[in-house]
Amino acid sequence: MTPRARGWLAIAAIVVAGLVLSFVVQERYHHRVLTLVFLWAAMGLAWNIISGYAGQISFGHQVFFGIGAYVTVLLVVKTGLTPWIGMAVAVGVAILAAVLIGLPTFRLAGIYFGLATLAYPLIFRIVMDWLGYQEVAIPMKRDHPGWFMQFTEPRSFDLLALGVLAATLVLSRVIETSRLGYRLRAVKENEQAAEAMGVDAFRAKMTAYVLSAAPAAVVGAVYIHAILFIVTPEAVFGLLVISQTLVVSLVGGIGTLWGPLIGAAVMVPVSEVLDTTVGDRLPGIQGVVYGAALMLIMLYAPEGLFWRIQQTIRSRAGRRAAAVRPAITAPADELMASAPAGNVLLEVRDVSKAFIGLQALSEVSFDVHEREILGVIGPNGAGKTTLFNVLNGFLVPERGAVRFCGETVTGLRPNVLCQRGLGRTFQVPRTFPRLTVLENVMVGALVRAGLADARGVARDALTRVGMLDRADGLPGGLTTLELRLMELARCLATSPKLVLLDEPLAGLSTDGVDVMIAMIRRVRAGGITVVIIEHTMQALLRLADRLVVLDQGRRLAEGAPNDVTRNPAVIEAYLGKRWLARAGAPTC
Amino acid sequence: MAQVAELLQYVATGLLVGGVYALMSIGLALIFGVMRVVNFAQGDFMMLGMYLTYFYALSGIDPLLGAVLTIPPFFVLGWVVHRGLLARVTGGGDPQRQMDAQLILTLGLSLVITNAATMILTPTPRGIRTAYATQAFAAGPILLNQARSYAFVMALILAAAVYVFLTRTDAGRALRAAADDPEAASYQGIDVRAMHGLAFGTGIALVAAAGGLLATYYPIEPSVAGNFIVLMFVAVVLGGLGSIPGAFVGGLVIGLVQSLTLLVLPFQLQNTGVFIVFLLVLYLRPQGLFGRRARAV
Numbered sequence: 001m002t003p004r005a006r007g008w009l010a011i012a013a014i015v016v017a018g019l020v021l022s023f024v025v026q027e028r029y030h031h032r033v034l035t036l037v038f039l040w041a042a043m044g045l046a047w048n049i050i051s052g053y054a055g056q057i058s059f060g061h062q063v064f065f066g067i068g069a070y071v072t073v074l075l076v077v078k079t080g081l082t083p084w085i086g087m088a089v090a091v092g093v094a095i096l097a098a099v100l101i102g103l104p105t106f107r108l109a110g111i112y113f114g115l116a117t118l119a120y121p122l123i124f125r126i127v128m129d130w131l132g133y134q135e136v137a138i139p140m141k142r143d144h145p146g147w148f149m150q151f152t153e154p155r156s157f158d159l160l161a162l163g164v165l166a167a168t169l170v171l172s173r174v175i176e177t178s179r180l181g182y183r184l185r186a187v188k189e190n191e192q193a194a195e196a197m198g199v200d201a202f203r204a205k206m207t208a209y210v211l212s213a214a215p216a217a218v219v220g221a222v223y224i225h226a227i228l229f230i231v232t233p234e235a236v237f238g239l240l241v242i243s244q245t246l247v248v249s250l251v252g253g254i255g256t257l258w259g260p261l262i263g264a265a266v267m268v269p270v271s272e273v274l275d276t277t278v279g280d281r282l283p284g285i286q287g288v289v290y291g292a293a294l295m296l297i298m299l300y301a302p303e304g305l306f307w308r309i310q311q312t313i314r315s316r317a318g319r320r321a322a323a324v325r326p327a328i329t330a331p332a333d334e335l336m337a338s339a340p341a342g343n344v345l346l347e348v349r350d351v352s353k354a355f356i357g358l359q360a361l362s363e364v365s366f367d368v369h370e371r372e373i374l375g376v377i378g379p380n381g382a383g384k385t386t387l388f389n390v391l392n393g394f395l396v397p398e399r400g401a402v403r404f405c406g407e408t409v410t411g412l413r414p415n416v417l418c419q420r421g422l423g424r425t426f427q428v429p430r431t432f433p434r435l436t437v438l439e440n441v442m443v444g445a446l447v448r449a450g451l452a453d454a455r456g457v458a459r460d461a462l463t464r465v466g467m468l469d470r471a472d473g474l475p476g477g478l479t480t481l482e483l484r485l486m487e488l489a490r491c492l493a494t495s496p497k498l499v500l501l502d503e504p505l506a507g508l509s510t511d512g513v514d515v516m517i518a519m520i521r522r523v524r525a526g527g528i529t530v531v532i533i534e535h536t537m538q539a540l541l542r543l544a545d546r547l548v549v550l551d552q553g554r555r556l557a558e559g560a561p562n563d564v565t566r567n568p569a570v571i572e573a574y575l576g577k578r579w580l581a582r583a584g585a586p587t588c
Numbered sequence: 589m590a591q592v593a594e595l596l597q598y599v600a601t602g603l604l605v606g607g608v609y610a611l612m613s614i615g616l617a618l619i620f621g622v623m624r625v626v627n628f629a630q631g632d633f634m635m636l637g638m639y640l641t642y643f644y645a646l647s648g649i650d651p652l653l654g655a656v657l658t659i660p661p662f663f664v665l666g667w668v669v670h671r672g673l674l675a676r677v678t679g680g681g682d683p684q685r686q687m688d689a690q691l692i693l694t695l696g697l698s699l700v701i702t703n704a705a706t707m708i709l710t711p712t713p714r715g716i717r718t719a720y721a722t723q724a725f726a727a728g729p730i731l732l733n734q735a736r737s738y739a740f741v742m743a744l745i746l747a748a749a750v751y752v753f754l755t756r757t758d759a760g761r762a763l764r765a766a767a768d769d770p771e772a773a774s775y776q777g778i779d780v781r782a783m784h785g786l787a788f789g790t791g792i793a794l795v796a797a798a799g800g801l802l803a804t805y806y807p808i809e810p811s812v813a814g815n816f817i818v819l820m821f822v823a824v825v826l827g828g829l830g831s832i833p834g835a836f837v838g839g840l841v842i843g844l845v846q847s848l849t850l851l852v853l854p855f856q857l858q859n860t861g862v863f864i865v866f867l868l869v870l871y872l873r874p875q876g877l878f879g880r881r882a883r884a885v
Contacts, residue, residue, distance in 0.1 A: 057688050104871050110684055111626060111829070114691065115821055116870045119863045122818060126863075130856045239814060243699055250692065283711075284703030284810075291699025298693040299676055302685075 007173060014261065015166045022158035029276070031154035035226050037268045038161035042168040043219045044248040044260025049212035052254035053175060054205050055188025056106070059242060060117035063101070064094040064213040066124055066236035068220030073136050073231050076148065083149045087221045094217035095210050102209045106202055109191075121242075125233040136231045138224065149225040157226040164222055168215045172257040175211065179451050182435075184208055185255070186443040189432035196392060196426075198418035198447035198494055240287065247290045251297050253304025255434075262305055267293060314474065328466045328481065330511075330518040342370025345498055345529050346391070346422075351400035353383075353390055360386040361553045363400070368498065373520065373530045375544030375561070377537060379573060382550040384533040385427060388500050391531075392424045393417045405497070419447055423496035427503045427533075429483040431475035437486055438462065438471040444493035454493075461493040462486075464526075465519055481512040488519060498529040505539050517543055537565065537574070549573070593729040598847045600730050606843020607740035608801050611747055612816065613823035613835040613842075615794035618750070621830030622767040622787035624687060625674060628694040630795050630820055631813030632701035637662060637796025638803040638812065639709060645716045645803075652738055655800025656746075659793040666792030670785045673697065678784070698813065705810035713807040721805055739801035746797055747836055750790070754832065763787060767830070795820075819846075819859075822866040828876025837877065841865075 018038065025031055047061045071090035075081040081089075105116050128134070141148040151157060175181045183204045186194035191201050224231055235241075252263030271286045278285055301308045346368040353361040360383045368374050378384050389395040391402060393414040401410045409417060423444075432440050438458055445457035462468045465485040475483060484504055491499050504520065505513050520543060524530050534540045540547060540561070547564045549556040551573040557564050564570055616630050637658045644654030677689045720734035754760040765773040766783035774780050806812075823842045827834020842862055849861030869876065 057691075104867075108870060108874060111687055111691075112825075112870055112874050114688075115626070115825060116867065118818065118821065119866055123860060123863050126857060126860055130854065239699075243695070246692065246695070282707045284706035287699045287703030288707070291696040291701075291703065294692055294696030294699065295673065298689050298696065299673070302677065302689045 004177065007177070011166070011169045011173060011257075014169065015162065018162040018165070019159075022155055022162065025158075028154050031158055032227070033269055033272045035154075035157045035161045036272060037264050038158070038165040039219055039223055039226070040244060040248050040268050041261050041264035042161070042165040042215060043245050044252070044264055045165075045168045045172050045257060046212045046215040046219065047245045048249050048254055048257070048260055049172065049175060049215075050205070050208045051212075052249065052256070052259065053181060053184040053188065054208040055184075055255075056205055056209075057114050058117045059114055060120045061212070061216055061245060062237055062241035063097065063121045063124060064216035065220035065223070065241055066121065066233075067094045067097055068217030069224040069228075069231050069236045070128065070133065070136070071217075072221040073138055073224055074133070077136060077139060082147050083221060083225060084147070087218055090217045090221050091214045094213040098210045098213035099206070102206050106205050106209070121237040125237045128233040128237070134232060138229050149222075157222075160222055161226065164215070164218055167218075169257055169261075171211065171215065175208075176257065177451075179446050179454075180204060180207060182439065182443055182446060182451070182454075185435060185439075186432050188255070189434055190430050192394065192414075193426070193430035193432065194443065195414040196394075196418060196424050196430075197444045197490060198415050199443065200413070200415045240290075243287070243290050243294075247293050250304055251293055253306035253308070256306055258306045259304050328485070328515055330515045331466065331522060342372065344368070345370045345405065346531075347401075347403040348387075348391070349401045349403070351387075351390055351397045351402065353386055353395055353397045359553050361390065361397070364550070364553070364555050365400075366548045366555060366558055368529060368531055370529055371524060371527060372545045373524050373532065373543055375540035375547045376531060376533045376550060377535060377540055377547055378550035378556070380535060381552070382535075383553040384535075384550055385502060386553075387550065388424060388502055388533060392422055392500060418494055418496075421495070421497035422500070423491035423494050423498070424500040425484070425487040425491055425502055425504060427506065429475075429480075429487050431483065431486070433475055436472050436474060437467065437478070440475060440486060441490045441493050444490040447494045457495075458489075458493050461489040464492060464522070465489045466515075480507045481509075481515060484508070484516065485519065488523070492523065492528075496528060498531065499523065501530060501532045503533050503535070505534060505536070513539060541565070595851070597730050598851055599844065600727075600732060601736075602844035602847025603840060604732065604736040604740045604843070605847065606840035607743040608798050608839075609819055609823055609842050610836045610839025611743040611801070612795045612798035613820050613827070613839040614747055614750060614832055615791035615798070616820045617824045617827065617830055617832050617835030618787055618794070619791035620824065621832065622763060623674070623678070623784045624683075624830075625690045625694070625788075626687070626821075627788075627791070628691060628817065629698040629701060630791070631815075631817030632698045632705075633662065633666070633792045634795045634799035634802070634816055635705065635808075635810060635813045636701065637799030638806075638808045639705070640796070641800035641803045642714055642716055642808050645718075651716050651718060651800060651804045652742055655739075655742065655797045655803070658796040658800045662796035663789040663793040666789035667785045669697070669792070670788035674788065675781060675784065698817075702810055702813055709810055711810060713809040715807055716803055718804060733805065735805040739804055742801055743798065746794065750794065750832070759786065819862065822862055825866065825874075826869050826876055828878040831876065831878040834876055834878030 022034055025034055043065065047058065051057045068090045071093050072083045072086040075086040075089060076083060101120055105113060108116055141150055145151060183194065183199045186197065186199055187201045187204055195201055220236060228235055247267050248263035249260045250263070251267055252259035252261060271289050274285050274289055297304065303311070344367045349365050350363045351361055352363055364387065376384055376387065386395065390397050393412050396411045401408055403409065404420060404422060409420070432443065441458035441461050442454045445454035445461070449457050459468060459471065462471055465488055467482065467485050467489060470478065470482060475486065478486060488504070501520070504516055508516060517539065520530060520532070532540065532544065544561055546559060547561050548558045549564060549570050556573055557567045557570050612634055616627060619625055619627050640658045641651050641654040644657060645651050649657065673693060674690060677686065677693055718735060720738065723734040724731040725734060725737060754764060762778045763783050763786060765776065766778055766780045770780045819842055823838035824835050826841055827838035845861045845865050846858055849858055853860065
């Protein structure tokens, strides 16, 4: 059986198990617990879409829960609309709210995002109070209880909640196995690397947010009808809702659909049992248990139960694989007789960029021709990486222009530039640590390929750099050379016209340097233009057709390696004035 | 003329309340500035400070003195919480994940404290009765509630003491060094973990004292934390996360905004003004009024 089929089968098994439970269970109270488990698992799964898959921890997700509850109940009260349709309206409102909240909020990163999300449910609480909806009870409809979601048979609520859970599980599974799922994981692991590999991080996050708002609204609507019967701002927008969501998700583990499921199955019965046994004497016991659970899980297994187990298994498998794999050797050289004098692919014109008090680049201009290997060299602090950050869109220059394939691309986002054929690697390799090597490369492949093809493209790219036997390991177990080769493969998987390689030789052994140089020559032989940053002249002399020398943000020299190394200004910048006198003297 | 006096009255009331907000926000900012921890449980320690001051008052200690007397026990409590909980999820790993872990840890702590307090102390609101709570100073047409005025002055004194501690003492300098660059500080022989303990202890002590001052005119109940933690977050973000002078000004501004919102909006919407300011600051100037701009790449 394929892993794909196994995943769906597991979901089916969960639903069947839920059905069996709801028919086995007899007592009213046990039905209530079952309903709660299903609903909180679904709420955890909804939260998990934005905070687990996309890694944007939201402390205000009860906004959508509350919207679901209020919209459905107010529609019944004011217009007599059945909650079955009201729920659909509520989902629409929640999606609209998600867009309105997400648009400004996703411009914030890290802790600012989390703090901002805190404010939205508080605002809703205040507004609901002010509108006079401090307490809205569901009106009794004795004539058509089913039509108004007012079942007398507690099993009906079990089944309804199970239906919501099943739908959310399917949604989660679809996301996990889709292009979006891979993109979200990449954004979560390293947003900048994801952007450089063609992922539109903002769009991916917005999509995830909308998809996580919808089931939260449905859960809110069902919760009101099954459990609360009366909506109050505190009950649906309050801290306890998000706490419970966080507890079920974090205890189980986030970023997987199993986490919230495990968390809800463990935590909800515990807190319900405590509430009924000692809740009368100790009214805050549920809160204490949730708080203690959050603290314990953060102290002892911050990844959650599911990941703890999986990681142990994976790292064991990784160690076994490491023992048998052969070293990577340099492939046969595919030298070209001479650099082809192709058309100009990339034009850099008078680019200037300043940081506070530092002119990192001033009026830098040069051209890159098709199928050449251009070396950019310069001492530390010369502005080399800043140049790359401008070229691939991380930074916008104050002045000057960059043209790629004849079009001005200054100010375009990195993901757009990647889609147009500009790839890059980083000085310190930026991996997606929790994705396998193959999945890392797949993120790059997804720029042009659908999910089905991406796997093949990624395998090809790994084969090209001699890394296919490492495909299933995690990047954490790779050597520096392997990391750099994986980054190169990820970059090649985007089918670039031009690659920017930021110090690909740094930290490599002599053998490693040989491998890397041969790989880069191969890349070029495959028709891809290469721009390399290095600060060691030696290596670039072997590799580059032409050199551009930067010093203190200015272009110092440009030309064939041999001419550049004889240039007095370059010698002075590299070695100081005293060397100039010696260099001038006839050698040998 | 009457309108001007009314406006001045609202400004004065806002500033008096803002002084206490400023003191509690300083505590939060100190903890964030030194440890990069967003402490969700800050409001709960404030609530505990209110209760301790209440119990002091029951045994005959004036709450203005009682507020100051909360400082030693809460410093110790903060130090213990840091050593026993936060220090164990600090160090190593992805800073973003570490921050999330610390935040969730303090959220858990907050839930435990609020609910345990509800169980033990009951949800019944309590108050401290003082002679000056119902009196007012008259400054021309403006009336200044005496309890709030005393609390304001005490808050200023404590804030000034923190400022002197941070700028004039060796421990304070070491604390700032640990905040700026923990690694470099540890190479200079500064025990960064001890500094974190000092910062957390001081931050908790300050918010407890602020709670004590607040207790002279605000009802004391276990659920009071929720109302204030958000105000503190807003003040700290407004001032630039981690900036102490920023948090002080942020606290004053929050008091003003709260008070002036009443001029245009009904009482229930008092805090919407605060949240609107909060979101505007986050969107337009996330580094806050005093903060340094974060690096782009």
